[in-house]
Amino acid sequence: MRQRLCVVMPALDEAEALPTALAGRPEDVRIVVVDNGSADGTAEVARGLGVDVVTEPRQGFGAACRAGLEAAAPAEVVVFMDADGSLDWADLPAVTRPVLAGEADLVLGARVVARREPGAMDWHVAVANRTLGALCGLLAGVPLRDLGPFRAGRRDALLALDLRDRTYGWPLEMVLRAGRAGLRVAEVPVAYRLRAGTSKVTGRPWPTAKAAARMVWVLVRHATARP
Numbered sequence: 001m002r003q004r005l006c007v008v009m010p011a012l013d014e015a016e017a018l019p020t021a022l023a024g025r026p027e028d029v030r031i032v033v034v035d036n037g038s039a040d041g042t043a044e045v046a047r048g049l050g051v052d053v054v055t056e057p058r059q060g061f062g063a064a065c066r067a068g069l070e071a072a073a074p075a076e077v078v079v080f081m082d083a084d085g086s087l088d089w090a091d092l093p094a095v096t097r098p099v100l101a102g103e104a105d106l107v108l109g110a111r112v113v114a115r116r117e118p119g120a121m122d123w124h125v126a127v128a129n130r131t132l133g134a135l136c137g138l139l140a141g142v143p144l145r146d147l148g149p150f151r152a153g154r155r156d157a158l159l160a161l162d163l164r165d166r167t168y169g170w171p172l173e174m175v176l177r178a179g180r181a182g183l184r185v186a187e188v189p190v191a192y193r194l195r196a197g198t199s200k201v202t203g204r205p206w207p208t209a210k211a212a213a214r215m216v217w218v219l220v221r222h223a224t225a226r227p
C-alpha cells in the first residue's frame with residue numbers, strides 16, 4: 001500500500017494536535033505533513049512522530065495542499081486529511097476504496113450529522129458547508145452533502161486539474177474543476193470530532209469570514225467562466 005497511497009496533511013501550528021491527529025494511523029501508508037510557516041515546531045513534532053515533512057515557502061492552505069500533491073509521488077492515490085485530529089483514520093479505507101478500485105477519480109468524505117461529535121462543527125459552519133457542497137454538487141453534476149477536507153483522488157487526475165487557488169478556495173475549486181473535467185466524483189460518510197489543539201479557521205470569526213469569502217469568489221468565478 002505504501003506504493004499506491006500517500007496521505008497529505010496540511011499543518012499550520014499543529015504541534016499540539018499532531019500526536020492526536022497521527023494516533024491510529026496505518027503503518028503501511030506514507031504520510032506527508034506539509035508545513036508552511038508554523039511557529040510552534042510543527043515540523044519537528046511531525047518528524048519526531050516518524051512521518052515525512054515537506055516545507056512549502058508560499059503561505060496558504062492551497063499552497064500546502066499543492067506541495068503535498070507533488071511530494072506524494074510516486075503514489076497513485078493521494079489522500080488529504082486535516083492535521084487536527086478531527087478526522088478518523090478508521091474512515092481511510094472507505095474514502096480510498098473507490099479510487100483504489102478504479103470506480104471513482106475523487107472521493108469526498110462527507111461529515112454527516114449522524115457521525116458528528118456534538119460541538120465539532122458549529123451550526124453556521126454546517127450550514128455553509130452544506131450550502132456550498134450542494135452548489136458545487138449542482139455544478140459538478142453529483143449530489144454532495146458537504147465540502148469536507150478528508151478526500152482521496154487519483155494523483156495524476158488532480159494534478160491535471162491545474163488548480164489555481166492557493167488559499168481556502170482550493171478544496172472547492174478541486175470539486176468544481178473535477179466536475180468540469182468529467183472526473184467521477186463520489187461521496188462517502190465520515191466521522192467528525194472535536195479538533196485537538198487550537199482552531200485556525202472555523203473557530204475564529206475573521207479567518208472564517210476570509211475563507212467563506214474566498215470560497216464564494218472561487219465558486220462565482222467558476223460559474224461565470226467560459227468552459
Ligand SMILES: Nc1nc2c(ncn2[C@@H]2O[C@H](COP(=O)(O)OP(=O)(O)OP(=O)(O)O)[C@@H](O)[C@H]2O)c(=O)[nH]1
Pocket residue numbers: 009010011012013014034035036059060061064081082083084086149195198199200201202203
Ligand atoms: N500548511 C498549512 N496548513 C494549514 C493552513 N491553514 C490551515 N492549515 C491546516 O489545514 C487543516 C484545516 O485547518 P483547520 O484549522 O482545522 O480548519 P477548520 O477545520 O475549518 O477549522 P477548525 O478545525 O475549527 O480550526 C489543519 O490541519 C490546519 O493546520 C496553511 O495556511 N498552511
Ligand SMILES: [Mg+2]
Pocket residue numbers: 082084086195
Ligand atoms: Mg479542523
